[in-house]
Amino acid sequence: MPDDFKSMSKPIPYGKQSITEEDIAAVVETLQSDFLTQGPKIEEFETAFANYIGSKYAVAVANGTAALHLASMAFNVSPGQKVITTPITFSASANCVRYCGAEVLFADIDPKTYTLDLNRVEDLFRKEKNISGVVPVDFAGQAVDLEELKKITDKYGAWILEDACHAPGGYFTDSKGTQQKCGNGAFASQAIFSFHPVKHIACGEGGMITTNDEKIYKRLSKLRTHGLTKDPQEMQENHGGWYMELQELGYNYRMPDMLASLGISQLKKADAGLKRRKQIAEVYDRELKNADVLTPFYKEGHAFHLYVIQSSKRKELYDYLRTKNIFTQVHYIPVHLMPYYRQFGYKRGDFPNAESYYDRCLSLPMYPALTEDEQEYVIDCIMQFK
Numbered sequence: 222m223p224d225d226f227k228s229m230s231k232p233i234p235y236g237k238q239s240i241t242e243e244d245i246a247a248v249v250e251t252l253q254s255d256f257l258t259q260g261p262k263i264e265e266f267e268t269a270f271a272n273y274i275g276s277k278y279a280v281a282v283a284n285g286t287a288a289l290h291l292a293s294m295a296f297n298v299s300p301g302q303k304v305i306t307t308p309i310t311f312s313a314s315a316n317c318v319r320y321c322g323a324e325v326l327f328a329d330i331d332p333k334t335y336t337l338d339l340n341r342v343e344d345l346f347r348k349e350k351n352i353s354g355v356v357p358v359d360f361a362g363q364a365v366d367l368e369e370l371k372k373i374t375d376k377y378g379a380w381i382l383e384d385a386c387h388a389p390g391g392y393f394t395d396s397k398g399t400q401q402k403c404g405n406g407a408f409a410s411q412a413i414f415s416f417h418p419v420k421h422i423a424c425g426e427g428g429m430i431t432t433n434d435e436k437i438y439k440r441l442s443k444l445r446t447h448g449l450t451k452d453p454q455e456m457q458e459n460h461g462g463w464y465m466e467l468q469e470l471g472y473n474y475r476m477p478d479m480l481a482s483l484g485i486s487q488l489k490k491a492d493a494g495l496k497r498r499k500q501i502a503e504v505y506d507r508e509l510k511n512a513d514v515l516t517p518f519y520k521e522g523h524a525f526h527l528y529v530i531q532s533s534k535r536k537e538l539y540d541y542l543r544t545k546n547i548f549t550q551v552h553y554i555p556v557h558l559m560p561y562y563r564q565f566g567y568k569r570g571d572f573p574n575a576e577s578y579y580d581r582c583l584s585l586p587m588y589p590a591l592t593e594d595e596q597e598y599v600i601d602c603i604m605q606f607k
């Protein structure tokens with residue numbers, strides 16, 4: 222059996238973590254230390270991550286969904302408010318608003334970038350009252366132009382919570398020609414990331430909130446550990462060394478130290494991973510030019526979490542690739558069409574761009590460990606598909 226056949230007989234997923242010997246050693250070292258949860262590795266990871274992203278502060282939490290929840294709480298999202306997001310995202314970007322009892326408004330996507338259409342966002346602000354904020358998603362790794370979005374939100378006194386799960390290391394170029402890194406806090410007062418295994422930096426589970434606002438940073442640190450504080454400056458009373466105060470209702474959303482040490486080790490390879498993702502995208506762009514699929518449009522600074530093509534025979538192509546042991550995926554089923562959101566009156570036809578995108582989209586294998594042979598095999602299979 223030729224060697225390349227063996228490698229193809231192994232399933233090729235759309236996304237996958239890369240774990241090295243150094244990653245393993247880092248976790249083992251922490252396992253042998255005195256701290257398993259929220260010890261010194263958390264602060265080390267937070268500092269390294271904030272440096273990488275270009276934000277002042279970072280708060281590590283249990284996962285990306287917990288990050289969205291706490292960020293919403295720190296913006297005081299509450300019943301009676303409305304928050305805008307995109308239907309083409311993982312449902313957690315919308316669910317965090319519901320956790321806080323507020324209403325989710327969706328705005329359609331731009332058919333070219335697949336991110337929020339800012340004109341539709343502005344339409345909503347004109348039409349609806351009590352919109353407190355917007356959750357833009359740097360979908361697939363394409364950074365949303367937050368400078369443009371902030372012009373709108375500022376007019377209405379609303380905040381921005383950037384869901385940058387797909388875009389650590391990504392950026393957009395602002396009107397002054399400055400590269401604005403996703404999550405750097407220049408326009409969005411909070412941004413969140415996930416360390417799920419398919420994301421750029423894998424911890425198994427894990428999330429991060431970045432911000433430049435000290436008050437928000439302190440509040441988030443408290444909220445992730447039940448709402449408790451031991452800071453004498455903040456406490457109303459002090460009964461002795463054991464004393465701590467529950468000041469508001471928080472959660473146990475801490476990240477374990479073992480996972481933070483994995484994150485620190487993974488972060489060191491983030492730039493190399495980003496470079497490899499770009500190469501993979503370039504090869505797909507070039508080789509699929511003559512295939513019967515639409516390759517993605519992207520701007521400079523794209524972080525290539527996903528490589529999404531569109532096909533008029535998407536289901537057939539998906540099924541065909543599965544028979545070839547290639548496990549592509551669909552990102553995403555529009556959130557407004559999920560039964561949970563349909564109960565609020567959303568239905569098919571509400572967001573035509575998102576829906577026609579959903580009917581055709583397919584995410585091809587995209588991760589740094591994808592070999593050249595594997596990618597060639599994926600491309601050959603797509604070219605052969607009739």
Ligand SMILES: *Cc1c(COP(=O)(O)O)cnc(C)c1O
Pocket residue numbers: 284285286287310311313314358384386387414415416417426427428
């Ligand atoms: C992965 C992801 C999340 C949720 O992150 P978890 O760590 O899985 O909770 C939220 N939003 C987007 C866009 C994501 O891709």
